[in-house]
Amino acid sequence: MDLEKILLDKCKDIINSWQENDIYAISFLVYSNTNEVFENIENFPQFSVGYNTERYCENAPKISEERWNYAFWPQNNQVIISAENNEMAKHLIEWYQEMGIENPGILLDDEYDEDFNYIGKGPVGYYELLMLVSKVARELQEDGVIKSKFGDIPILVHDLEYSWYCKNATIEANKNGQAIDFITTFYEVING
Numbered sequence: 001m002d003l004e005k006i007l008l009d010k011c012k013d014i015i016n017s018w019q020e021n022d023i024y025a026i027s028f029l030v031y032s033n034t035n036e037v038f039e040n041i042e043n044f045p046q047f048s049v050g051y052n053t054e055r056y057c058e059n060a061p062k063i064s065e066e067r068w069n070y071a072f073w074p075q076n077n078q079v080i081i082s083a084e085n086n087e088m089a090k091h092l093i094e095w096y097q098e099m100g101i102e103n104p105g106i107l108l109d110d111e112y113d114e115d116f117n118y119i120g121k122g123p124v125g126y127y128e129l130l131m132l133v134s135k136v137a138r139e140l141q142e143d144g145v146i147k148s149k150f151g152d153i154p155i156l157v158h159d160l161e162y163s164w165y166c167k168n169a170t171i172e173a174n175k176n177g178q179a180i181d182f183i184t185t186f187y188e189v190i191n192g
Helices: 003-017 086-099 126-142 145-150 164-173 180-190
Strands: 023-032 045-053 078-081 155-158
Touching: 003 045, 003 078, 003 086, 003 126, 003 145, 023 126, 023 145, 045 126, 078 086, 086 126, 126 145, 126 155, 126 164, 155 164, 164 180
Parallel strands: 023 155
Antiparallel strands: 023 045, 045 078
């Protein structure tokens, strides 16, 4: 089973359906929810795709929380993977098995460095899914799907906390620096 291709095709279908002409960023939200359970797997992840527009953010400055914080976005994400989507949830479980990921959803001991910065990777399987989603985003950037429709805009690969690994996933997804304003805003100005 090729989960990467399935996700790529679903993302293309969603993105191609958007009609707004002032989209400046795309959200690939990968979120692990403690309340989501599928086939006894707790913390089942959710992957959804959405966007923000210049009109909605009222042309906020390039380096501003109003522009880049998902909490300020229109919450228009369309869910691709969730505990409620039986078919996609089963695809994810099959992918976990193929990848040798055992005990998905299990929370390991929180890992922090000496300065009490979180250095863990979330529930088992979450990080691997995040990296797969980042790869899908990079493919969309590299094959010109995004640029031909919206221009050279970023795909933000994120959770709700803007964890360290989301920074890396977003950089990997946007190899031509499309996400530099987001990275600067969240990881240098706000959380720096």
